[in-house]
Amino acid sequence: MPSQGVRTAVSFLLFLHFFAVAIGVASSWSPSPLTAAIRRVPTVAPYLELLWMDASYFPLHRLTQGNSDDTDDLVEIEIQAADGSTKQDTFPSDDVWPHQRYRRYARLADHLAGLADVETLASLVPQDVAVHFAGDAARRKVNGTLGKLRCRRHLMLDINEARSSDRTLRDPYAERLYQDVYSANVNAFRGQIQVHKIAAKGENAPAAAGANVKEAP
Amino acid sequence: MMRAILAYLNTLCQVFGRGWNRFWFTPSDAFALAPVRIGAGLMAFYLVATYTPDLETFFGDNGLLPVESLKSLERQVRDDNLRSFLPATLRETLPRQYRFSYLDYLDDRSGLWAAHIAGLVVLALFAAGCFTRVTSILSLVVFLSYVHRGPMLTAQVEPILAFVMFYLCLGPAGRSLSVDAWLAARRPTVQPRQTTAVSPCPASVAATVSIRLIQVHLTLAYAMMAIGKLAGEVWWNGLGMWWLIARPEMRLVDWTGLAAFPKLVAAWTHFQAAFELGFAVLIWNRTARPLLLALSVVAWLLLAPVTGLVTYSLMMLVANLAFVSPAWLRSVRARRAPALI
Numbered sequence: 001m002p003s004q005g006v007r008t009a010v011s012f013l014l015f016l017h018f019f020a021v022a023i024g025v026a027s028s029w030s031p032s033p034l035t036a037a038i039r040r041v042p043t044v045a046p047y048l049e050l051l052w053m054d055a056s057y058f059p060l061h062r063l064t065q066g067n068s069d070d071t072d073d074l075v076e077i078e079i080q081a082a083d084g085s086t087k088q089d090t091f092p093s094d095d096v097w098p099h100q101r102y103r104r105y106a107r108l109a110d111h112l113a114g115l116a117d118v119e120t121l122a123s124l125v126p127q128d129v130a131v132h133f134a135g136d137a138a139r140r141k142v143n144g145t146l147g148k149l150r151c152r153r154h155l156m157l158d159i160n161e162a163r164s165s166d167r168t169l170r171d172p173y174a175e176r177l178y179q180d181v182y183s184a185n186v187n188a189f190r191g192q193i194q195v196h197k198i199a200a201k202g203e204n205a206p207a208a209a210g211a212n213v214k215e216a217p
Numbered sequence: 218m219m220r221a222i223l224a225y226l227n228t229l230c231q232v233f234g235r236g237w238n239r240f241w242f243t244p245s246d247a248f249a250l251a252p253v254r255i256g257a258g259l260m261a262f263y264l265v266a267t268y269t270p271d272l273e274t275f276f277g278d279n280g281l282l283p284v285e286s287l288k289s290l291e292r293q294v295r296d297d298n299l300r301s302f303l304p305a306t307l308r309e310t311l312p313r314q315y316r317f318s319y320l321d322y323l324d325d326r327s328g329l330w331a332a333h334i335a336g337l338v339v340l341a342l343f344a345a346g347c348f349t350r351v352t353s354i355l356s357l358v359v360f361l362s363y364v365h366r367g368p369m370l371t372a373q374v375e376p377i378l379a380f381v382m383f384y385l386c387l388g389p390a391g392r393s394l395s396v397d398a399w400l401a402a403r404r405p406t407v408q409p410r411q412t413t414a415v416s417p418c419p420a421s422v423a424a425t426v427s428i429r430l431i432q433v434h435l436t437l438a439y440a441m442m443a444i445g446k447l448a449g450e451v452w453w454n455g456l457g458m459w460w461l462i463a464r465p466e467m468r469l470v471d472w473t474g475l476a477a478f479p480k481l482v483a484a485w486t487h488f489q490a491a492f493e494l495g496f497a498v499l500i501w502n503r504t505a506r507p508l509l510l511a512l513s514v515v516a517w518l519l520l521a522p523v524t525g526l527v528t529y530s531l532m533m534l535v536a537n538l539a540f541v542s543p544a545w546l547r548s549v550r551a552r553r554a555p556a557l558i
Contacts, residue, residue: 001238001242001243001244001422002242002422007238007241007242010241010242010426011237011241014241014426014430017430018433021434021437025437025441028308028309029305029308029309030301030305031297036297045314045315046315049313049314049315049316050313050315050316050317050361051361051379051380051383052313052361052364052365052375052376052379053376053379053380053383054309054313055309055376056309056441057376057437057438057441057442057445058305058441058442058444058445059305059306059308059309059445060306060309060310060372060373061373061438061441061442061445062442062445062446062448062449062452063373063446063457063461063524063526064451064457064460064461065449065450065451065460066449066450066451066456066457066460069304069305069306070306070460070464071464072464072465072466072467074466092466096270098267099469099525099527100263100264100267100527100528101267101270101271102467102525103372103467103525103526103528104267104271104275104367104370106466106467107310107369107370107371107372108281108282108369108370110306110307111307111310111311111369114303114304114306114307115303115307117302118299118302118303120293120299121290121293121294121299124286124289124290125286125369127286128280128281128282128283128286129281131279132274132279132280132281135279154465154466156460156463156464156465157463157473158459158463159456159459159463159476159479159482162463162473162476163476163477172463172465172473173465
C-alpha cells in the first residue's frame with residue numbers, strides 16, 4: 001500500500017472528482033438552483049464538459065418514456081435543379097451502412113425536430129442542412145425559391161393497434177402515423193440561402209433570429 | 218452520552234478509513250484492465266472509423282455541422298430557462314460551453330483527412346496496447362474531439378465510453394494482452410516487486426484505482442438508468458419494451474409480433490428495469506456478481522437488435538468487464554493460449 005501522504009493526496013483527488021461527477025449528474029438534466037450554481041464554479045464545468053462527463057444517464061439512457069420525444073424523425077429536402085427537375089434527399093436514409101452512421105443522421109434529425117418548438121432555435125439546424133444540400137442550386141439561381149425542407153415525426157403503433165385484425169390499423173408505415181414537426185421554404189436571396197419556416201399553411205414566417213443566412217458555397 | 222457519541226464517531230471514522238484504504242489502495246492485478254482496454258479501444262476505433270464516409274458531410278466546408286452554428290447554439294441554450302423547454306433527450310447532446318476539438322481548426326479537406334487517419338492510427342495503437350501510456354491519453358483526445366465536434370450526432374454510447382477511456386489513462390492498461398507486454402517480455406527480466414497469488418505481474422495500486430473508478434462510475438450510471446426508468450409510467454405498466462420494439466425506423470429486427478403476447482412484453486420490461494436496479498445495488502456482493510454479469514449479457518444482447526443500440530449495448534458489456542475477476546480472466550486466457558500470458 002502507498003504511503004500515508006500519497007493516499008491522502010489521491011483520496012482528496014478522488015473526492016473532488018466524484019463531487020464534480022455528482023454535480024454533473026445532478027445538474028445536467030434538470031438542475032436545481034444549488035447544483036446549477038455549483039456547476040458554475042470555475043473548474044467544475046470545464047472539467048466535466050471537456051471530459052464529456054456531465055451526463056446524467058437519465059433522459060437518454062432510460063431509453064423510452066413512450067412519448068413523442070422517443071419517436072423517430074425524418075428530414076426531407078427537395079431542391080429544384082437547373083433543368084427544372086426536383087432532387088430529393090432524406091436523412092436518415094435506409095441505405096447507409098453500418099447502422100452507427102444511420103444513428104448519427106437520426107440523432108441530427110431528432111435535434112432538428114426537438115428544436116423546432118423554440119422559435120429562436122428552430123431554424124438553426126435547417127439552415128445548415130439547406131446550405132449543405134442546396135449550395136449548388138444557389139449558385140445557379142441568385143434569387144427565388146429553391147425548394148422545401150420538412151421534418152416528419154414517425155409515430156408508433158400502440159400495442160392494441162399492432163395486434164389488430166385490421167391490416168390498415170396495424171401498418172406501422174401508414175400515412176396517419178407521420179406528423180410534420182417543421183416545414184420551411186428554402187430560398188435564394190442575392191446568392192445566399194435562407195430558410196423560411198412555414199408557420200401555418202400558406203404563410204411564410206420570417207427566418208428565425210440569429211445565424212440563419214449564409215453565403216452559398 | 219457525549220463520550221459515547223465521540224466513541225461512535227471515532228469507530229466510524231476508523232472503520233470507514235480502513236475500508237476506504239482497502240477499497241482504493243490494495244494493489245491488484247492489472248490484467249483486469251486489459252480486456253476493458255481492448256474493448257474500449259476497439260469501440261472508439263469503430264465509432265471514429267464510421268465517421269469516414271461522412272467526414273466531409275458533417276465536418277467539411279458547408280457540412281451539416283459548421284463550428285459557428287455549434288457556438289451559436291451553445292450560446293443560446295446556456296440559459297437554463299431555455300434549456301428547460303427543450304426535449305429531455307436533447308439536453309445532454311447539445312454543444313458544451315467548454316469544448317475542445319482539434320477538428321474545429323481543420324477547415325480544408327486535406328487537413329481533415331490527415332487528422333482523421335492519424336486519429337484512427339492512435340486508436341488502433343491504443344486497442345493493441347502499443348505505447349499505451351501515451352496512446353491512452355491521445356486516444357481520449359481523439360475520441361473527445363469527435364464528440365465535441367459533433368455533439369448532436371452522439372447518443373447513449375459516448376458518455377459511457379468517455380469515462381471508461383478517461384479512467385484507463387490512469388492505470389497500467391497496457392501491462393497485459395498488449396504489444397507493450399510482448400515487447401517487455403523480450404527485454405531482460407527484472408525482479409518483480411510484489412506479486413499476487415494468481416498473477417505473474419507486479420500488483421499495482423494504479424490498476425486498483427483505475428478499475429475501481431470504472432466500477433463506481435458504472436454503478437452510478439446503472440443506478441441513474443434504473444431511476445430514470447422507474448420515474449416513468451411505461452416501465453411500471455409493462456409497456457416500456459413495447460415502445461422500444463415499436464420504433465419502426467431504428468430497430469434492426471422487427472419483433473412487433475410480440476404484441477400478441479403482452480404478458481411477455483411486460484415481463485421483458487420488468488426484467489430490464491429490475492436488472493438495472495439490481496446491478497446498481499447488488500454488483501458489490503461477491504456472490505451475486507457472477508449472476509448479475511451473466512444477466513447483463515442476456516439483457517444487453519436482447520436489447521441491441523430491438524433498439525438498434527448495438528454499440529451502446531456492447532459498450533455496457535465492455536464496461537461490465539471491470540467487475541470480472543482478473544484471476545478468472547487469466548484462467549480463461551491460459552486455457553485458450555497458455556503461451557501468450
